[in-house]
Amino acid sequence: MSSTTGPGSQGAAANRDALRRRTGAAGLARGFQVHGTVVSRVAEIVEDPPGNDGLAEADGQATAVRGLAVMVLAADCLPVALGCEGAVAVLHAGWRGLAAGILEQGVGALRELGRGGPLGAVLGPCAGACCYEVGPEVHAALGEPGRARGPADLRGLARRRLEAAGVGEIAELGGCTICDERYFSHRREGPAAGRMAGIAWLS
DSSP: OEEEEOSSHHHHHHHHHHHHHHHTOSEEEOOBOOSSOOEEEEOSOOOOOSTTTTOOBOSEEEEOOTTEEEEEEESSSEEEEEEETTEEEEEEEOHHHHHHTHHHHHHHHHHHHSOSSOOEEEEOOBOOTTTOEEOHHHHHHTTOTTOOSEEOOHHHHHHHHHHHTTOOEEEEOOOBTTTOTTSOOHHHHGGGOOEEEEEEEOO
8 A cells, every 4th residue: 555745744744644444553653764674573452653753774674563564765765565374574675675676675574573374565666667677887897798878677676676575466557657647756856755655554
């Protein structure tokens, strides 16, 4: 599930409250995102801080706590929700995180917290291959050495990496955040762009 959150701490807090009401979640867990590979294991419902005050650096959240929604924010990067019996995770996967292994870390967190069985994933809206032009250094980081400047397919790369990590069922919501103005896009709007929330929870 995804929702949008506008800039400004008051507007963001109101939108997080709306998310809690809509999902029926008792709380939200999130981190301070740095395009890294840390996936926090969240074992209890804690108070959602205003802004980023007190947030630990993490680009993913995983939990086995029922009623707790885990959340990441994105505005061109790929939000990925993972689930298995007894646990869920959500990941913020831009090209840096994909290259460094955020998806594999998320799968590992689910295996650690869940009860075994098959894993599933949902890939949210992101910068699409139709619009996401990157340089040769990004292609090289993503395992495509020798490619000149050209489009990058974040969803395609994520699907391949998730399949290699043992995720059996993968759904794609589609949508390019750059050319589809229903979504926020850092590339299109610049630093003032809002953020979309990708969340997952055990009901």
